[in-house]
Amino acid sequence: MAAPYPLTDxxxxxxxxDGWVHLPGFLDEATMQQLEQSYMALLRRxxxxxxxxxxxxxxxxxxxxxxxxxxNVMLPRRYHPRLCGDAYETRARGVAARLLGDDIDVDYDQLVAKPPGKADAVFHWHQDLGYWPITADTRTATFWLAFDDTDLDNGCLKFVDGSHREPELRPHRPLLGSxxxxxxxxxxxxxxxxxxxxARLRRGDVTVxxxxxxxxxxxxxxxxxxRGWVLAFRSQATIAQERALGFTHSHNDDVQVLTWIGAQTLRG
Ligand SMILES: O=C(O)CCC(=O)C(=O)O
Structure with a gap:
């Protein structure tokens, strides 16, 4: 069993x-190579x-x-169950428990890979909570594991420091007119x-x-x-509430839920 990540005060x-943190050297190269095999098997279909x-x-x-x-591959653990409980999840769970408390579990995971030379591979500014159903407890720790060194030229993550402390979510407008x-x-x-x-990362680093x-x-x-691998932890109660609504973070979910952004739009 991998030792816990030595998270500092x-x-x-x-x-x-800041609402995010860079944890260098989260996984070693041997572990990255193992995970990469699964990553590429999913990416190559x-x-x-x-x-x-x-x-x-x-x-x-x-x-x-x-x-x-x-x-983008949603829910790799659903389609490749051997990943459940892997070294990434185990280490991330320990950190998530220290940040959020012990009552947490994996809510979803996701592979996000930008091939070379894709200037349009843009993830527009957003707040994850805005896309999710309204729940009483919103606590979430989302990990982003780098399989490649990242910098501005290959589309590294960027954050607005302290934005998680703003009293309201920022307004979100449709990318195109409607x-x-x-x-x-x-x-x-x-x-x-x-x-x-x-977030300029080295292979094997994460942000949370x-x-x-x-x-x-x-x-x-x-x-x-x-190439990045997203792994999100939320409270067990919140996950249960999402599932009761039929919301699993799959893009194949056929449910209409009122999201935080939806509610904000309704309020005007
Ligand atoms: O991979 C990216 O650039 C964006 C990922 C993202 O939005 C997320 O992990 O919440």
């Missing part, structure tokens, strides 16, 4: 202050992933997979004034972010891949 304080759980996050459903800009044209919403961010910080942390990432204009 300073890292816990950074998470509370050697393991079947049905429907919209394998998609292009930029919304380009009508093009061949080789042309996708952000290869949501009928494109589902994507973009949070209002002032790129000149908001305190934006980039809060459900209200404003974040996004730019396109990949480099000749390198940018």
């Amino acid at each position: 300073d890292q816990i304080a950074a998470y509370a202050r 050697e393991l079947p992933v049905p429907g919209r759980d394998y998609c292009d996050m930029t919304g380009g459903y009508d093009r061949p997979i080789e042309q996708y800009s952000i290869l 949501r009928d044209e494109n589902h994507t919403l973009v949070a209002v961010v002032d790129e000149q004034r908001d305190p934006i910080r980039c 972010h809060h459900e209200r942390a404003l974040h996004g990432s730019g396109g990949n204009t480099s000749s390198r891949w940018r």
